[in-house]
Amino acid sequence: MTMKLHCFGESGHSYMVAMALEMMGLDWEPVFIDFFKGASRSPEYRELNIMGEAPVLEDGDLTLTQSGVILDYLSSKTGKLAGRSADERREVLRWMFFDNHKLSSFAGMLRFQMNFLPEEKRSADVIAFLAGRLKTALKTVEKHLEEQAWMAGDEITIADLSCASYLYYPEPFTFDRKDYPNIDRWLDAIAAQPGWKPPYELMQRAFSATA
Secondary structure, three states: OOOOEEEOOHHHHHHHHHHHHOOOOOOOOEEEOOHOOOOOOOOOOHHHHOOOOEEEEEEEEEEEEEEHHHHHHHHHHHHOOOOOHHHHHHHHHHHHHHHHHHHHHHHHHHHHHHHHOHHHHHHHHHHHHHHHHHHHHHHHHHOOOOOOOOOOOOOHHHHHHHHHHHHHOOOOOOHHHHHHHHHHHHHHHHHOOOOOOOHHHHOOOOOHHOO
């Protein structure tokens, strides 16, 4: 049965799940959320996900929300990108929690402020604060990748997809790969994996439809 991923192209949290689905070779299809026109806040969507967020995965009768939960489900279901031991699995979860709290959250908000929020509503102070927090998180990842090729263990896992997702987007949000050679190498290694595609090849953009 074909899985359905409710998503939109600009969502890095949707992208980390879309990457996993594609790289795991699963049968799935994107269901477009017209996010910038308020689709995720509609009563119909709130019935699907009370949090009003993307992504949502439907796998038969099962509906899952929150990207980290979905990634955990997919890796458990397939045995792929999961880590090879209980210790590695805990390390996978450690970096996914770090990503959700310290990396993707700030990257997502900063990218939204700099690219999708109307210019007259942008705050230089907010942008500076978010950029500082993102830089701190990126330094942590850069240092970690000095010592190993992947975020958790000696092979690619869902922790890598989680931490890397926003870093593939082309819009400016203060991140420049040349400033982080270990991250740059790591992103190339993920992109070399079978099934990898950039975000806008996997999901429809919402912003271009409204601009």
